[in-house]
Amino acid sequence: MSASLKLKALTKSIWVFHAACSPCNNCDIEILDLLTPRYDVERFGIQLVGSVRHADALLVTGAVNKKIVDRLKRLYEQAPKPCVVVAVGNCACSEIMFRDSYNTCGPLDKIIPVNAYIPGCPPKPEAMIMGIVKLIKALRGEK
Amino acid sequence: MKILFEFIVFPGFLFTAIAGMVFSWIDRKVTARVQWRQGPPIFQPLYDFVKLLIKETIVPASANSVIFLLAPLLAITSTTLASVILWKAIINPQSLFVGDLIVVIYLLAVTPIAVILGASASGNPIASLAASREMKLYLAYELPFIFSILVSVIKLHTIKLGEIILSQQSSGIILNSFSGVLAFVIFLLTIQAKLGLVPFDMAEAETEIAGGVFIEYSGVPLAIHKLNRIMLLFIIPVFAAVLFFGGNFLSIIAVLVLIILIRNTNPRVRIDQAIRFFWRTCLIFSVFAVVLATIGY
Numbered sequence: 001m002s003a004s005l006k007l008k009a010l011t012k013s014i015w016v017f018h019a020a021c022s023p024c025n026n027c028d029i030e031i032l033d034l035l036t037p038r039y040d041v042e043r044f045g046i047q048l049v050g051s052v053r054h055a056d057a058l059l060v061t062g063a064v065n066k067k068i069v070d071r072l073k074r075l076y077e078q079a080p081k082p083c084v085v086v087a088v089g090n091c092a093c094s095e096i097m098f099r100d101s102y103n104t105c106g107p108l109d110k111i112i113p114v115n116a117y118i119p120g121c122p123p124k125p126e127a128m129i130m131g132i133v134k135l136i137k138a139l140r141g142e143k
Numbered sequence: 144m145k146i147l148f149e150f151i152v153f154p155g156f157l158f159t160a161i162a163g164m165v166f167s168w169i170d171r172k173v174t175a176r177v178q179w180r181q182g183p184p185i186f187q188p189l190y191d192f193v194k195l196l197i198k199e200t201i202v203p204a205s206a207n208s209v210i211f212l213l214a215p216l217l218a219i220t221s222t223t224l225a226s227v228i229l230w231k232a233i234i235n236p237q238s239l240f241v242g243d244l245i246v247v248i249y250l251l252a253v254t255p256i257a258v259i260l261g262a263s264a265s266g267n268p269i270a271s272l273a274a275s276r277e278m279k280l281y282l283a284y285e286l287p288f289i290f291s292i293l294v295s296v297i298k299l300h301t302i303k304l305g306e307i308i309l310s311q312q313s314s315g316i317i318l319n320s321f322s323g324v325l326a327f328v329i330f331l332l333t334i335q336a337k338l339g340l341v342p343f344d345m346a347e348a349e350t351e352i353a354g355g356v357f358i359e360y361s362g363v364p365l366a367i368h369k370l371n372r373i374m375l376l377f378i379i380p381v382f383a384a385v386l387f388f389g390g391n392f393l394s395i396i397a398v399l400v401l402i403i404l405i406r407n408t409n410p411r412v413r414i415d416q417a418i419r420f421f422w423r424t425c426l427i428f429s430v431f432a433v434v435l436a437t438i439g440y
Contacts, residue, residue, distance in 0.1 A: 009193035012186075040180040042171070045187055050353035053201060053361040056194070080199035080361040 010056070010082065011136045013045040017055030017079070021072050021108075023062030026122040027089035031059060034125040041129070057084045060108055063091040063098040069105045076112045084115040084135065088128065093117045154230030156223045160370060163377035164188040169396075170376065170403050177407045188373060192366055200362030205266030211359075214261030215367035221253035222371050226378045229304065233381075233390045236305030244302045247382065248289065251337070254371060255281040258346075258356050261368075265359035273355030276414050277346035280336055283421035284343075288333040290429035294326035295386045297436040304385060311389030318387050322435035327387045329429045331398070334379050335405055336417070339372065342409040343417050376402075 020028050034041060035048055049055055052075050064072055076085070087108045090096045098104050108114055115138075118131035149155055167188045175182025202208045225247050231238055255277055262274035295317050296302055299310045317323035336343035347355035357368055380398040388394035412420070 005193065006197050009190045010197060013190040013194045037178045037180040040175070040182075042175065042183050043181045045183060045190055050348075051358040053359055054354060054357070054365065056198070078201070080201050082198070 007140060011139055014056045014132070014136075015047050015049045015054050016057045016059055017049055017052045017075075019052075019058055019060045019072065019075055021060055021062045021064045021068045021092070023089065023091060027061035027091075030122040030125060031061070031088065031128070034128050039125050039129065041132075044132075046132070052078050053080060055079050055083060057086055059086050059088050060092050061088045063095045063101075063104045064106075064108060064111055065103045066105055067103075069111060072111060084139075085112055086116045086118060086131065086135065087114050088118050089123060090119050090121045093119050096121070149227055149231070150223065154234070155227045156219075158230075159223060159226040159374045159377055163370070163373040163375075164192070166377045166380075166399060167373045169399060170406075173400065173403045174407055177404075192370060195366035195369065196363055198362040200364060201359075203266055203359050206359065207264040207266070210260055210264035212364055214257045214264065215360075215364045215371065217260075218254045218257035219367050219371045219374070221250045221257075222374050222378065225250035226374065226381075229378060229381050229385060232304035232308060232385065236309045239303065239305055241303050243304050244292070244296070244307070247304070248292065251375075251379075251382075252281075252285070254375060255337075258368070261360070261364075262356035262358075267359045269352050270356060270358050273346050273352050273358070277356055279414055279418055280343060280346060283418040284333045284336040284425075287329050287421055287425035287429040288337065290426070290433055291326040291329040291333065292386060294322050294432050294436045297433065298323070308385055308390040316387065316389050316391075320436075321440045322432045323387060325428060325432040325435070327383075329425050329432065330383060330387070331401060331405065332425060333421070334383070335402065336421070338375055338379060338402070340402065341406040342412055344411060345414050345417065348411060 018028070018031060033039065052058075058076065058079060060072070076083075085108075087093050091098065092108045095101075095104055095107050105111060116131050116135040118128055120127050123131075151157065165185075168183070168185050171187065172182040202211060228239065228243050228247055228250070232243065259274045259277050259281075262270040262277070295307055298317060298320065299307055301307060301310070311317060318327055335341075339347055345355075347357060352358070357365060360368060376399075380395045380402070383398045384390055384392070384394045
């Protein structure tokens with residue numbers, strides 16, 4: 001199978017697993033907004049799946065704390081590769097005001113490798129679509 | 144050689160897979176239009192399939208790997224064989240043997256059995272829960288399904304698919320009679336459960352048991368399972384067209400659209416509600432339809 005067809009299939013059909021790692025639920029509500037008929041990401045082949053074994057992308061929200069950090073690492077290991085990780089929201093990107101808290105474990109990219117950052121508190125659905133588009137372009141090697 | 148060609152290319156695997164992908168796209172597009180969305184492009188089922196082929200295949204440590212990996216193959220082989228028999232009956236009604244209808248019923252029953260086997264072999268507690276749901280659902284819908292097929296058999300006095308098609312073409316379709324309409328409605332409701340579509344998709348409910356029977360599948364086995372579902376979405380409307388419409392091509396699309404509309408206008412029911420529905424309502428009405436067919440209505 002040629003490499004271009006592989007890349008096309010991988011980027012045209014992204015199944016998303018939503019991992020909520022101690023968020024305040026604002027980002028999760030915005031992610032659900034993204035999947036509603038108004039934004040309709042199924043146009044691009046993006047679907048929400050229930051099991052991490054089916055996932056091509058891990059959407060992580062929230063400031064990862066000590067209770068969830070082992071489970072997050074395990075989730076990442078359970079996902080079949082190639083799998084991309086997207087940090088949604090300021091908490092996952094940089095932990096903003098929870099930075100020196102006693103129970104957080106550092107920003108997401110210190111725990112698992114992160115492919116895309118979508119800042120915002122919470123990011124708008126348009127911002128998330130923009131982030132996914134940039135991620136797909138980066139995977140295809142375009143500018 | 145000819146048999147191999149028929150199994151792999153024309154009425155068999157390739158043809159069914161491509162037609163099933165088109166049907167699956169119609170399903171997703173109509174669903175999207177019902178929800179006032181744009182919907183995916185036409186090659187979307189192909190992209191999904193190719194992507195799953197590329198992905199890593201994980202076999203859980205607690206799984207029985209042989210059964211876990213062979214179950215999807217078992218399902219897709221029997222589905223392909225059912226498709227070959229149905230299409231040979233449509234293309235050349237005289238070509239097959241007596242009792243091919245019964246073979247098709249058995250071949251369609253292999254898919255739920257393979258799904259149950261694969262889910263139980265995966266060693267995941269959620270998958271075993273889903274397998275138990277699939278088993279109960281299968282036991283619930285199979286009897287009304289067979290009774291609704293019996294109506295065509297009783298009215299046309301044959302268990303040969305080719306003769307069912309021919310006598311419907313010469314003396315009017317089954318759906319023209321009262322028992323035929325009743326049997327067709329029961330058939331539509333039971334195939335909804337057979338295809339694992341929404342009112343009866345509790346075996347793979349994404350929101351409560353996370354993909355259910357397919358929870359541990361990834362990569363190539365998942366691709367084969369999904370392809371099997373897609374092929375079933377194509378051959379079960381064909382089966383309905385053979386039984387109730389005399390193999391009319393337009394009726395295949397009509398049955399598909401009916402399935403999609405039922406799927407989009409109903410919520411998922413609980414497993415006990417589904418069993419009660421199939422064992423009480425559907426079974427009583429399907430027996431009634433059989434009795435009506437026997438006395439000639």
